[in-house]
Amino acid sequence: MKPFDYVKPATLADAVAAAAQPGAAYLAAGTNLIDLMKGGVSRPDRLVDVTHLPGLDRIEHLPDGGVRIGALVSNAGLAHDTDFAKAYPAVAEALLSGASAQLRNAATVGGNLLQRTRCAYFYDTASRCNKRAAGSGCDAREGENRLHAVLGWSEQCIATHPSDFCVPLVALDAVVEIEGRNGRRELPLEELHRLPGETPERETVLEPGDLITAVRLPAAARDFAAHARYLKVRERTSYAFAVVSAAAALQIENGKIKDARVALGGIAAKPWRSRVAEQVLKGATPDAQNFREAAQAALAVAKPSGDNAFKIELARRVIVRALTLATAGTPARISALPGSPFAANSGALHA
Amino acid sequence: MPELNPTQNPVHMRHGSNIGQPLTRRDGILKVKGQAEYAADHHPKGMLFAVIANASIARGRVTSLDIAAAKAHPGVIDVMTSSHKPKLAIDPDIKTNPFVFRMEVLQSDEIRYAGQSIAVVIAETLEAATEGAALLSPRYAALPARVGLDAGESFEPPVVGVGNPTAHVHGDVEAGLAAAAKTVEAVYETPPQYHNAMEPHAVVASWDGDRLSIDTPSQAMVMARARVAELFGIPAENIQIRSPFLGGGFGSKGFLTGPQILGVMAARLVGKPVKLVLRREQMYGPVGHRAPTRQRLRMGVDGDGRLVAIDHHARTVSSSYDDFYEPAAGASHTLYASRAIRTTHDAVRVDTGTPLFMRAPGEATGSIALESMIDEMAFACGIDPLDFRLQNYAEVEPITGKPFSSKALRECYAQGAARFGWDKRRLAPRTMRDESGLLVGWGMGTATFPALMFMAEARAAIRRDGSGVMEIGAHDMGQGAWTALAQIAADGLGLDLDKVEFRSGTSDLPDGGIAGGSAHTATAGNAIHNAGAAVIAKLADLATKDERSPLFGAGNTGVVARDGRLHRRDDESRSESYADILTRAGLAEIDARATGAADPAAQAEYAMHAHGAVFAEVKVDPDLGQVRVTRMVGAFAAGRIINPRMVQSQLYGGMIWGLSFALHEEAITDRRSGRIMNANLAEYHIPVNADVPALDVLTVDEHDPHVNALGIKGVGEIGITGSAGAVANAVWHATGVRVRRFPIRIDELLT
Numbered sequence A: 001m002k003p004f005d006y007v008k009p010a011t012l013a014d015a016v017a018a019a020a021q022p023g024a025a026y027l028a029a030g031t032n033l034i035d036l037m038k039g040g041v042s043r044p045d046r047l048v049d050v051t052h053l054p055g056l057d058r059i060e061h062l063p064d065g066g067v068r069i070g071a072l073v074s075n076a077g078l079a080h081d082t083d084f085a086k087a088y089p090a091v092a093e094a095l096l097s098g099a100s101a102q103l104r105n106a107a108t109v110g111g112n113l114l115q116r117t118r119c120a121y122f123y124d125t126a127s128r129c130n131k132r133a134a135g136s137g138c139d140a141r142e143g144e145n146r147l148h149a150v151l152g153w154s155e156q157c158i159a160t161h162p163s164d165f166c167v168p169l170v171a172l173d174a175v176v177e178i179e180g181r182n183g184r185r186e187l188p189l190e191e192l193h194r195l196p197g198e199t200p201e202r203e204t205v206l207e208p209g210d211l212i213t214a215v216r217l218p219a220a221a222r223d224f225a226a227h228a229r230y231l232k233v234r235e236r237t238s239y240a241f242a243v244v245s246a247a248a249a250l251q252i253e254n255g256k257i258k259d260a261r262v263a264l265g266g267i268a269a270k271p272w273r274s275r276v277a278e279q280v281l282k283g284a285t286p287d288a289q290n291f292r293e294a295a296q297a298a299l300a301v302a303k304p305s306g307d308n309a310f311k312i313e314l315a316r317r318v319i320v321r322a323l324t325l326a327t328a329g330t331p332a333r334i335s336a337l338p339g340s341p342f343a344a345n346s347g348a349l350h351a
Numbered sequence B: 001m002p003e004l005n006p007t008q009n010p011v012h013m014r015h016g017s018n019i020g021q022p023l024t025r026r027d028g029i030l031k032v033k034g035q036a037e038y039a040a041d042h043h044p045k046g047m048l049f050a051v052i053a054n055a056s057i058a059r060g061r062v063t064s065l066d067i068a069a070a071k072a073h074p075g076v077i078d079v080m081t082s083s084h085k086p087k088l089a090i091d092p093d094i095k096t097n098p099f100v101f102r103m104e105v106l107q108s109d110e111i112r113y114a115g116q117s118i119a120v121v122i123a124e125t126l127e128a129a130t131e132g133a134a135l136l137s138p139r140y141a142a143l144p145a146r147v148g149l150d151a152g153e154s155f156e157p158p159v160v161g162v163g164n165p166t167a168h169v170h171g172d173v174e175a176g177l178a179a180a181a182k183t184v185e186a187v188y189e190t191p192p193q194y195h196n197a198m199e200p201h202a203v204v205a206s207w208d209g210d211r212l213s214i215d216t217p218s219q220a221m222v223m224a225r226a227r228v229a230e231l232f233g234i235p236a237e238n239i240q241i242r243s244p245f246l247g248g249g250f251g252s253k254g255f256l257t258g259p260q261i262l263g264v265m266a267a268r269l270v271g272k273p274v275k276l277v278l279r280r281e282q283m284y285g286p287v288g289h290r291a292p293t294r295q296r297l298r299m300g301v302d303g304d305g306r307l308v309a310i311d312h313h314a315r316t317v318s319s320s321y322d323d324f325y326e327p328a329a330g331a332s333h334t335l336y337a338s339r340a341i342r343t344t345h346d347a348v349r350v351d352t353g354t355p356l357f358m359r360a361p362g363e364a365t366g367s368i369a370l371e372s373m374i375d376e377m378a379f380a381c382g383i384d385p386l387d388f389r390l391q392n393y394a395e396v397e398p399i400t401g402k403p404f405s406s407k408a409l410r411e412c413y414a415q416g417a418a419r420f421g422w423d424k425r426r427l428a429p430r431t432m433r434d435e436s437g438l439l440v441g442w443g444m445g446t447a448t449f450p451a452l453m454f455m456a457e458a459r460a461a462i463r464r465d466g467s468g469v470m471e472i473g474a475h476d477m478g479q480g481a482w483t484a485l486a487q488i489a490a491d492g493l494g495l496d497l498d499k500v501e502f503r504s505g506t507s508d509l510p511d512g513g514i515a516g517g518s519a520h521t522a523t524a525g526n527a528i529h530n531a532g533a534a535v536i537a538k539l540a541d542l543a544t545k546d547e548r549s550p551l552f553g554a555g556n557t558g559v560v561a562r563d564g565r566l567h568r569r570d571d572e573s574r575s576e577s578y579a580d581i582l583t584r585a586g587l588a589e590i591d592a593r594a595t596g597a598a599d600p601a602a603q604a605e606y607a608m609h610a611h612g613a614v615f616a617e618v619k620v621d622p623d624l625g626q627v628r629v630t631r632m633v634g635a636f637a638a639g640r641i642i643n644p645r646m647v648q649s650q651l652y653g654g655m656i657w658g659l660s661f662a663l664h665e666e667a668i669t670d671r672r673s674g675r676i677m678n679a680n681l682a683e684y685h686i687p688v689n690a691d692v693p694a695l696d697v698l699t700v701d702e703h704d705p706h707v708n709a710l711g712i713k714g715v716g717e718i719g720i721t722g723s724a725g726a727v728a729n730a731v732w733h734a735t736g737v738r739v740r741r742f743p744i745r746i747d748e749l750l751t
């Protein structure tokens, strides 16, 4: 691969300064970035290794009842933290449905949020790709696009964001803490990723040098713990990205839905929070009819970007099922097949 | 776990009882400890690294390469291109025998498929060579790529597979269909698939004058050596190929591929040892693949549900520059009795690396279509799919009328069905559910694969210390060949396994033939068996002609070899050890060579095939369409089982591959560029552990006196056949949706 400088800053300020230079990239576990570098998709001049920065590997339960997850906490470490998994079961389930045990052990929270699309044309450097090379065109648009976006896409880019983790996070109002050139700031996860529009090369609102230091979940997110699920339809039982996924979280009181959260994965360039679906559900009884209505509403503006019309109907069904599972209640233990339609009868210890 | 049921033939017990034992792999410990050295593990002194640069267009010419940029990169030594390379002794496009396939080794600027090698960068480190290759920034004169089964004018190839006739006609199919009480017709499609052996193709080549040493994985070392010899114009004896371990081959290492030759050329060019290892994505092109097919089947039955006509047409593709045609329709030749059978093929040329042999070539693709069609016909007749198969059971080979050398398929059906509990199946689809509401489907398929033999030679020796040696350049691809073959060697020499030195894995040994066509154990095994018999005969000759021996006068046929001694057949108490015989004769060692090959007389008289029956259960989410296989039972009859444990592994592997064929594998090709868009193991799906249920494999006893002296049929490929169809049929039975394009995807099941 292309030669690059490797720097290992000791402080956040050094890291931000080193990464603010053009051509620099943060390196966390590298499970996505190194792959991209080997393929010539990313060709950074400088890697700023953040894995040794102090204080970013903790899960802190905050006095106000919320939780702060350091950016360097591993995907597996977070999912297997019992207190965390009890309070935010859909998040743990989503994490465990992703990648493989080895990858989850390595992959970090920050890296998961900022992982790049799996669009094959983005990976194939001989293809035109507006995301990789701004203004070059989009070969996915008329190409093999069965798994591409059905919501929020533009003529310039039809890619999806592949993260499972982000889907329940966005449903539960997660907040991202950022250290940048102008100091510290935070923003809702929902605002982190951008839809492609005319500038698909700009995937997030982050500025050069911006380092994600933590993800926070508010105390209120715990109130969904009794009825929170993540459901992920995929092309093999494990170790595959979502064709479509959904997080569903409910608060049910006296047979009525007091509050609802719904988000979709694998269908847009960002984790897709569906407030319209939530509106349908609030105050309604948790039944199939209302779930279907919510699903209709969530996909009302969906349109195929290629050979993927099936994903729209699939997304509706995934929402209905996720809501049904959430209504039935969060299981005491996460299944051996987390997020799988076969979770209830996995028959074996696999993840 | 199913029990092991080794077949033991009393005739061979006389040589001891190594055959039939479920021994573990003899090289298992080495592999577990990481001590088994694969080709890419070698680092001769002074070695350089070579990395291939690949074309990103599928058709056209390279017009420029930025060689200066590559050479300027620190560590880069040289860049081999079509205009800067060692000259080959012959044009590699010349087919000197039917097993020579064309390869791209920088003979011109022409590009024949995406991913073709267009240059090789040689550097001091792998990283420098890799970046050097990236810096070449090729420019092209591109022509439109031809992609897919409708890419151009179709034609009838002269032959399919290896020299099989393109068309076979038995009886009058059209008349049969016209008179049939019921007919069905359907079109099935199978995608391109890639072998994806865990071990990438790798070569470490060192030249010393005109002598050449090569470490590279090969399923046919002696053939590979001959190819290197003709390409470089040096005598075969000057070339030593070492291939002790292969991390899988599945057909992709049957012939030397372009990249392996490029490694040898690179070493020649720079005058130093060179290592060249393919990256995963580079294995999607120059090392062969399973071609896509579109198969149209028509079947007719009479009023009793007996097949009267089978018409099987397969469309496939080959490359623009060579010929290999997936013989998919051949699957209909041997399984089901029918008065009329017609099989035909046609093809189009596309811009792809030449498709080649991939585990069960033709049989696998043909089987999933045939077994699906049989299932469709059984349902159309309102008959259970097993009953339908039984009432169309072929008592003789349908296409030739020859008797089978042996065929225990009926027992396979019976034992497999009993183990699975098939009799509880409901006839109508979408009628079974589990306790959580998932759709449940049961499907079956018949497995079959021809019992082939090629040619191999072995050398056996007995030494004065009473130990034995067996030499054969055989190939252990991970299937356990060295273990099974050593068992045959021990019995052939009348010795315990630990008294036999089994030498294998290099090209200077007697030609072990090809590890392919599921024929390696049969072919190499019979060579070993014959070599053992030949050396024992020589030893017996020494003893029985020597009046000082207790065996004097017993005559050549009158002795039995067992536990390192020869015994008189008529009086077993009279015996003499090998050591004593050789010591008295003043010989350090006695040896003999022999070959193993098919018996043409037996082949002319009998049809020879292994058979099996596979039963599968799937569960399908009724709303979401996701599929999971939950049970599979396979019962196979494949002649004598040399090592039940290895055989079980082969059958497991085959059945998993069948599951993969039905539900997962597909190389996704961009229809415009001809590039494969999922050339990696994250996106080219094969089953993971969670996709594979506990598999149940039964081996059914089968004694075959005709296939070869040892009665071996081979099990390397049969497991895929039948299994793919069984899973596909189970998906239909679960959902009521007949998917005819493989792999079966969620899209089609969202009803």
Ligand SMILES: Cc1cc2nc3c(=O)[nH]c(=O)nc-3n(C[C@H](O)[C@H](O)[C@H](O)COP(=O)(O)OP(=O)(O)OC[C@H]3O[C@@H](n4cnc5c(N)ncnc54)[C@H](O)[C@@H]3O)c2cc1C
Residues within 6 Å of the ligand: A025, A026, A027, A028, A029, A030, A031, A032, A033, A034, A035, A050, A071, A075, A097, A098, A099, A100, A103, A106, A107, A108, A109, A110, A111, A112, A113, A114, A115, A116, A162, A163, A164, A165, A210, A211, A212, A213, A239, A240, A241, A242, B682
């Ligand atoms: C085979 C395979 C299968 C996978 N399957 C799934 C799946 O099913 N579901 C799923 O959700 N994911 C899946 N993944 C993706 C995986 O989750 C990501 O690769 C991983 O989370 C990235 O984390 P990392 O620490 O390795 O990030 P890196 O690769 O180190 O970084 C990724 C990106 O984030 C940036 N970055 C990292 N940390 C920070 C930070 N703190 N602040 C700012 N920028 C930062 C880097 O610069 C880089 O651009 C899969 C990956 C592979 C290779």
Ligand code: SF4
Residues within 6 Å of the ligand: A117, A119, A120, A121, A122, A128, A129, A130, A131, A132, A137, A138, A139, A140, A141, A156, A157, A158, A159, A200
């Ligand atoms: S969909 Fe987006 S990522 Fe994919 S090729 Fe088009 S622009 Fe690039």
